Amino acid sequence: MTDPVLSLKDVHLALDGNAGRVEILHGITLDVAKGSSLGLIGPSGSGKSSLLMLMGGLERATGGSVTALGQELGAMGEDGLARFRRDHMGVVFQSFHLIPTMTALENVATPLELAGHRDAFDRAAAELEAVGLGHRADHYPAQMSGGEQQRVALARALAPRPAILLADEPTGNLDEANGGAIMDLLFGLRDRHGATLVLVTHAPSLAARCDNVVRLRDGRVDDVAREAAE
Amino acid sequence: MSLATDTASAARFARRELRGGLRGFRIFLACLALGVAAIAGIGMVRASIQMGLEEKGAELLGGDAEVRFTYRFAEAEERAWMAARATKVSEITDFRSMVVVDGPEGTERALTQIKSVDTAYPLLGAVTLAPDMPLDQALADHGAVMAPVLADRLGLEPGDNFRLGTQDFTLSALLMVEPDNAGGGFSLGPRTLVRTDALTDSGLLQPGTLFETHYRLQLPADTNLDTLETEARARFTETGGRWRDARNGAPGIGRFVDRLSNFLILVGLSGLAVGGVGVSAAVRAYLATKTSVIATLRTLGATRRVIFLTYFLQIGVLSLVGITIGLALGAIVPLALAPLLQSQLPVPAVFALHAQPLAEAALYGALTALIFTLWPLARTEDIRPATLFRDAMGGARLLPHWPYVATTLLLTAALLGAAALFSDFSGSRSGPRAGSLRP
Numbered sequence A: 001m002t003d004p005v006l007s008l009k010d011v012h013l014a015l016d017g018n019a020g021r022v023e024i025l026h027g028i029t030l031d032v033a034k035g036s037s038l039g040l041i042g043p044s045g046s047g048k049s050s051l052l053m054l055m056g057g058l059e060r061a062t063g064g065s066v067t068a069l070g071q072e073l074g075a076m077g078e079d080g081l082a083r084f085r086r087d088h089m090g091v092v093f094q095s096f097h098l099i100p101t102m103t104a105l106e107n108v109a110t111p112l113e114l115a116g117h118r119d120a121f122d123r124a125a126a127e128l129e130a131v132g133l134g135h136r137a138d139h140y141p142a143q144m145s146g147g148e149q150q151r152v153a154l155a156r157a158l159a160p161r162p163a164i165l166l167a168d169e170p171t172g173n174l175d176e177a178n179g180g181a182i183m184d185l186l187f188g189l190r191d192r193h194g195a196t197l198v199l200v201t202h203a204p205s206l207a208a209r210c211d212n213v214v215r216l217r218d219g220r221v222d223d224v225a226r227e228a229a230e
Numbered sequence B: 001m002s003l004a005t006d007t008a009s010a011a012r013f014a015r016r017e018l019r020g021g022l023r024g025f026r027i028f029l030a031c032l033a034l035g036v037a038a039i040a041g042i043g044m045v046r047a048s049i050q051m052g053l054e055e056k057g058a059e060l061l062g063g064d065a066e067v068r069f070t071y072r073f074a075e076a077e078e079r080a081w082m083a084a085r086a087t088k089v090s091e092i093t094d095f096r097s098m099v100v101v102d103g104p105e106g107t108e109r110a111l112t113q114i115k116s117v118d119t120a121y122p123l124l125g126a127v128t129l130a131p132d133m134p135l136d137q138a139l140a141d142h143g144a145v146m147a148p149v150l151a152d153r154l155g156l157e158p159g160d161n162f163r164l165g166t167q168d169f170t171l172s173a174l175l176m177v178e179p180d181n182a183g184g185g186f187s188l189g190p191r192t193l194v195r196t197d198a199l200t201d202s203g204l205l206q207p208g209t210l211f212e213t214h215y216r217l218q219l220p221a222d223t224n225l226d227t228l229e230t231e232a233r234a235r236f237t238e239t240g241g242r243w244r245d246a247r248n249g250a251p252g253i254g255r256f257v258d259r260l261s262n263f264l265i266l267v268g269l270s271g272l273a274v275g276g277v278g279v280s281a282a283v284r285a286y287l288a289t290k291t292s293v294i295a296t297l298r299t300l301g302a303t304r305r306v307i308f309l310t311y312f313l314q315i316g317v318l319s320l321v322g323i324t325i326g327l328a329l330g331a332i333v334p335l336a337l338a339p340l341l342q343s344q345l346p347v348p349a350v351f352a353l354h355a356q357p358l359a360e361a362a363l364y365g366a367l368t369a370l371i372f373t374l375w376p377l378a379r380t381e382d383i384r385p386a387t388l389f390r391d392a393m394g395g396a397r398l399l400p401h402w403p404y405v406a407t408t409l410l411l412t413a414a415l416l417g418a419a420a421l422f423s424d425f426s427g428s429r430s431g432p433r434a435g436s437l438r439p
């Protein structure tokens, strides 16, 4: 791995919960190479989401360092991290998190608007076409199925052409057919745009589509499953 | 991103967020609108009365100007000075005394405020008597008229006799309207009106007794009141004469109205403050439903400024709606009630749309909305995108960031300052013109 897009060194995360301070991640070290895909698997509660949040600057490490595109995330302020995500990262959630008062088109346009793109709506319309929802542009999230909402969320995450795509169990709330379609779309778009992907999933079959797989157990890396076949 | 770009994005997001309509904001709007309406309404009534007092100043004063002396009549040179400047002068005395009635069951007494007049009275307006008759006729031959309440209390009817001091009088009629009743409903005793000549043998206007004399002047139309006031001040400074003119015919009422409405404005402000608590709670509740939207926007790259502006603009639009409703209510209700209010008020009032009290109320409303929504809005800064992945919120700080605390304190100071300033202005509107000629 010569050119890591994401680099974690001895990362610790402790959170103050109701029952006092909880150690969630205990010294994680891993690199994600440019253009590669990493599957994060592990049992529920093993720290997969937490690790993904650290990579996205959505959570701060309490020890060690997280570097993305050569920049140390721990050194950035909250707004600096927001701008960094806006310019370099797309995030897809398990529960979609579309903004309910916005149409599909407006949801996709939002990160482009935040980046100050004048052609935000034209670009957003093209992204919606790319996920097969051009005809639903004026529909609100509540008027769409789960699978459709996740496709909008995918279009929103990829519209700014981020270098890094972070996805947290994107099919966790979908049935098998819809889930499979989303995954095909996700990998297809990623291949087309060449983004580096980190995918959290607890389905080993989905993880198998990634170049690398890391298994977490109780906040530690369990084993590096395999290198990519290709 | 520049502030302009941030504001533009925030404005678009805010507009989309408000698509839900005003449904969730009834309490917010009601609290703000009622507070603003109360203040606007009170201000409107006050302005109406002030304008009424200004327009009716001469009538209330009983002349274009007045020189007043205590415990004495004007000297010959003083009369000459007044006569030289006025087209007409009317001399009036005013003092308190007892009405005494000798009846079959003994002697009845009641306190009265006596006004004795010359034949020139009234220079302006007209006295209304019941039964209807000319004032001249009613006051001839030791005739007198008195307020109905007083006659009632003493059981007197037209034709009955009573005493003032050592002089007998006959009640000829009841005094229904006294045009220069500047004391309004606030004078100390009910009125008895007689001729000054008729008091000669009463023993009531001797040197050493307590009485005031008023010299009402009817002035030529081209008189410059400022110049005349200055001249009067110079002329009467040494001798204790006091000046008043039609620009403020009833400073007592003016001050009373100012004090009363300042008090009511304070009540309105307290109402607004209570409403502000409701406004604050409504905004908190609204923002609580927006946690995940805010966290999503943060994830997508919105800075804290964009988030703050997005919700600040929404609350701003809602505040404008609330303030507008309040102003409309505050303007319309007094106008609608004008006939009723006018008949109940002891003073004249000109009901119209007065801009200043509405502007004041709008300012109070805007400041209140800012003061009570800034802190909840500032809390949007503490919402971290991590909330999208887990329910537990990070430890909420006790106070918002210091700029919000400082701004809130500044705004509160501005609100109190505005309240103080406006009360002071209203006070001084009548203040300096109540010109005592004493320095």
Ligand SMILES: Nc1ncnc2c1ncn2[C@@H]1O[C@H](COP(=O)(O)OP(=O)(O)O)[C@@H](O)[C@H]1O
Residues within 6 Å of the ligand: A015, A016, A017, A018, A022, A024, A042, A043, A044, A045, A046, A047, A048, A049, A050, A051, B390, B391, B392, B393
């Ligand atoms: N706010 C929080 N405070 C304390 N502990 C938390 C908090 N959020 C999650 N955890 C704990 O952190 C651990 C890892 O959670 P998470 O990263 O969501 O795991 P996964 O995504 O693998 O299911 C779990 O044990 C969970 O209970």
Ligand SMILES: [Mg+2]
Residues within 6 Å of the ligand: A048, A049, A050, A168
């Ligand atoms: Mg998870």
